Amino acid sequence: GAVVSQHPSRVICKSGTSVKIECRSLDFQATTMFWYRQFPKKSLMLMATSNEGSKATYEQGVEKDKFLINHASLTLSTLTVTSAHPEDSSFYICSANGPLNEKLFFGSGTQLSVL
Amino acid sequence: QKEVEQDPGPLSVPEGAIVSLNCTYSNSAFQYFMWYRQYSRKGPELLMYTYSSGNKEDGRFTAQVDKSSKYISLFIRDSQPSDSATYLCAMKRGATSGSRLTFGEGTQLTVNP
Numbered sequence: 001g002a003v004v005s006q007h008p009s010r011v012i013c014k015s016g017t018s019v020k021i022e023c024r025s026l027d028f029q030a031t032t033m034f035w036y037r038q039f040p041k042k043s044l045m046l047m048a049t050s051n052e053g054s055k056a057t058y059e060q061g062v063e064k065d066k067f068l069i070n071h072a073s074l075t076l077s078t079l080t081v082t083s084a085h086p087e088d089s090s091f092y093i094c095s096a097n098g099p100l101n102e103k104l105f106f107g108s109g110t111q112l113s114v115l
Numbered sequence: 116q117k118e119v120e121q122d123p124g125p126l127s128v129p130e131g132a133i134v135s136l137n138c139t140y141s142n143s144a145f146q147y148f149m150w151y152r153q154y155s156r157k158g159p160e161l162l163m164y165t166y167s168s169g170n171k172e173d174g175r176f177t178a179q180v181d182k183s184s185k186y187i188s189l190f191i192r193d194s195q196p197s198d199s200a201t202y203l204c205a206m207k208r209g210a211t212s213g214s215r216l217t218f219g220e221g222t223q224l225t226v227n228p
Contacts, residue, residue, distance in 0.1 A: 006158065032212040043203065043220045044159070049213060093158050101210040102147055106158035115210065 006107025022096030030096035121219025138204035
């Protein structure tokens with residue numbers, strides 16, 4: 001299957017700092033990528049849809065100024081958590097539809113802990 | 116009512132058992148059906164994919180889709196402790212780059228040695 005690479009896998013930061021998470025499609029081009037947030041023992045919550053070359057589409061209730069998304073190329077999307085606070089601590093996962101757009105492939109996730 | 120309903124479990128079975136995981140859905144427009152396995156603190160891994168109704172088998176795993184009943188299943192034969200994970204059903208309407216998945220809540224499975 002298609003490979004989606006996500007880095008870093010874990011980050012610990014101080015309150016008020018910004019954290020950038022990268023998501024790359026390694027063997028295919030992804031015009032659209034999706035960013036999810038997951039709380040312990042809960043399902044995935046879609047945060048935003050990242051579109052190459054245009055602005056991201058955010059789900060209701062997600063602060064676009066807090067979660068900055070950039071999709072500058074067909075293989076890279078980034079999520080920046082700005083001025084992170086402890087309540088932003090969570091597991092963040094990116095994904096992309098594979099070459100035929102039938103199957104969705106996920107990155108390995110990033111555990112963010114804000115102290 | 117949620118679009119996709121999945122029993123969250125937890126489900127605990129002995130090694131070697133046959134496991135049956137199920138989801139029901141309400142939207143008849145769903146055409147693409149997937150099962151993901153997620154280990155703790157890892158991204159979901161695509162396990163099975165089915166388009167429209169029918170069965171698909173891959174090793175110890177069998178996925179079934181019954182669109183007339185709006186019901187999908189995942190069977191795991193000869194379950195192993197390494198199968199212990201959360202299983203998520205997911206489905207979507209179309210196959211475009213922007214088509215998004217609707218997930219079930221996930222079923223937590225433990226296979227005891």
